[in-house]
Amino acid sequence: MKVGIFDHVDRNGAALRDFYEQRLRITEVYDRFGFYCYHVAEHHSTPLGVAPSPSVYLSAVAQRTTRLRLAPLVYLLPFYHPLRLIEEICMLDQLSGGRFEIGVGRGISPIEAGFYGVDPAESAEQYAELLAIVTAGLRQSELTFAGRHYTFEGVPLELAPLQNPFPPFWYGVHAPESAERAARAGFNVVTNEGPQRTAAVAAAYRAEWQRAPGVPAVMPEIGVVRHIVVAPTDAEARSLATAAYACWHQSFNHLFRRYAKSTSHSKAADLAGALLEGTAIVGSPDTVTAALAEQIAASGFTYLLGQFAFGDLAFADTVRSIELFARHVMPVLEDRERGSVVRS
Numbered sequence: 001m002k003v004g005i006f007d008h009v010d011r012n013g014a015a016l017r018d019f020y021e022q023r024l025r026i027t028e029v030y031d032r033f034g035f036y037c038y039h040v041a042e043h044h045s046t047p048l049g050v051a052p053s054p055s056v057y058l059s060a061v062a063q064r065t066t067r068l069r070l071a072p073l074v075y076l077l078p079f080y081h082p083l084r085l086i087e088e089i090c091m092l093d094q095l096s097g098g099r100f101e102i103g104v105g106r107g108i109s110p111i112e113a114g115f116y117g118v119d120p121a122e123s124a125e126q127y128a129e130l131l132a133i134v135t136a137g138l139r140q141s142e143l144t145f146a147g148r149h150y151t152f153e154g155v156p157l158e159l160a161p162l163q164n165p166f167p168p169f170w171y172g173v174h175a176p177e178s179a180e181r182a183a184r185a186g187f188n189v190v191t192n193e194g195p196q197r198t199a200a201v202a203a204a205y206r207a208e209w210q211r212a213p214g215v216p217a218v219m220p221e222i223g224v225v226r227h228i229v230v231a232p233t234d235a236e237a238r239s240l241a242t243a244a245y246a247c248w249h250q251s252f253n254h255l256f257r258r259y260a261k262s263t264s265h266s267k268a269a270d271l272a273g274a275l276l277e278g279t280a281i282v283g284s285p286d287t288v289t290a291a292l293a294e295q296i297a298a299s300g301f302t303y304l305l306g307q308f309a310f311g312d313l314a315f316a317d318t319v320r321s322i323e324l325f326a327r328h329v330m331p332v333l334e335d336r337e338r339g340s341v342v343r344s
Contacts (some may be wrong), residue, residue, distance in 0.1 A: 001296070004037040004192075005030055006073060006225045006305040009057065010251045011047040012312045019050070022315050024064050026308075029319055031065035033326035037101060038065075039073035039170070039190070039305060044112045048251040055088040056136045064098040070096055075105035075192060076171055077130040078118045082150060085130075086137035089167070090159035098162040103170040103190075106130055108265050111255045125149075140164035168220075174265065176204030183208035188303075190223035194277040195299045198224050202300035210343060219341040223303035224295075227280040227310060230324040231317075234283040238271070240321075241282040244311030245271040251311075285328035292333065302341075304333065317335040 009023060027038055040067035043049025051057035061070055070092070075085065093100040106127035107113055110120045118126070129147045137143050143155040159166055172183040173189045174242060179201045182189045186209075191201050204220045211218055227245060231237035249267060256263045267274070274280035281291045292304065306325065309318045 001301050002036040002221065003330050003333055004039060004069075004303065004305045005035055006039045006041070006192075006307045007309055008041045008043070008049050008248070008251075008307070009051040010248055010310060011050050012247065012334060016040045016050065020060075023309065024060060026036040026315070026318060026322070027061045027068065028064050029322050031068040033322065035068060035330075035332070036303075037069035037071055037327070039071045039103060042072055042074065042076050042079075043109070044079075045115055046112070046251065046254045048254060054265070055092060058092060058100075059095060062092065062099065063178065063310075065099075067099075069099045069101055071101035071170055073170060074105035076107040076112075077104055077134070078106055078113070078126040079116050080130065082130050082133040082137065083143075083152075083155065086134055086143075086157065087159050089138065090161050091136070093161040093163055093167055094159075098167075100161070100163075101168045101188075103172070104134075105172050109255065111259055111261060120268075130278060135166065151197070170223075173201055173205075176200050179205040183215065184212045186212075186220060188220040188223065190225060190303075192225040192279060194279055195295050198295075198299040198301055206341075215343075217343055219302075219343075221303040222301045223305050224299065224301040225279075225305045225307055226275060226284075226292075226295075228288065228306040228321070228325060229280075229282045229317075230285055230288050230310055230321045230329065232284060232324075235286050237282045237284065237287075237321075239250045240313060240317055242271045242338070244313035245274060246282065247311030249311075285324050288325065289329045289332050292329065295335075 003255055030038055040051055040054050041049050042054050058070045079115045106123040113120050126149055129149050133145050135148060137157055138161055141157050143152045143157055145152045169338050170185040171187040171189050173182060173191050179189055183205045189205060191198055209215055221276045229237045229241035252267055268277055271280060281288050
């Protein structure tokens, strides 16, 4: 089983310059310990995400790492001009030596969409059109496209990705129906739902992938995000994670509180709730290993994305947590290699 990283890049109170440097140093730790891919969120005008330009941020990460793959999770497609995005993807894939992967979506925050003049009622249609343009543009040296929102006639495309025909795609899912759409497209998927919901998503994805025409012969990844804190003892891990989760949750709800709106996707209000619903896994290496093994067996996901850096968790505690996980937990997970699932 591959193990990667998810990062909201949520603000922790440090000066912004210091914050970015700490996060970049943490990505060096991920790289050193052989994590598969670093997936970073895109958010705007909120402390939940202070990497509002994933391309800029990941270009810095690319220069601090050598093995770690890099991916936005996700590019909010309706927020972009497609030509600019095609060029940025090509640049990042070339600059990283072919380590770039592409997460796409239309966004879950209507407040952030409003800041960019994106009408949530039209964003699904915009997303579909933009995705068609981007995938076409990554394959071709000249772009011609006629749609409702964009029209291009013979636009020369000077850049191309290093990976052929283009980097792998990722899509965030919360429901079985969206998992089915992603399976038909042949995209890798990620969910942050609890084990029961994840099991439904995984089952829907597998079933649709088996019958969908034209998808990859080897099944893409079904990923799950979990807040993870590892410490020498369960008590210390829980103490650290309780405060950090509260800080992260404050950032998660920042815009919804400011504008007195209901959340578009709710999260457990505290660590106790997150532990109960299975979206946080906290404890000693043995405790974390056992909890993950149980979830893998129950949920059927094939790829784990650990959210190790979040809230106000101190830099030293974050690095220790990653090291304990990499030395004691990750080898056990990697031994649970599922093998490549091939279409029957």
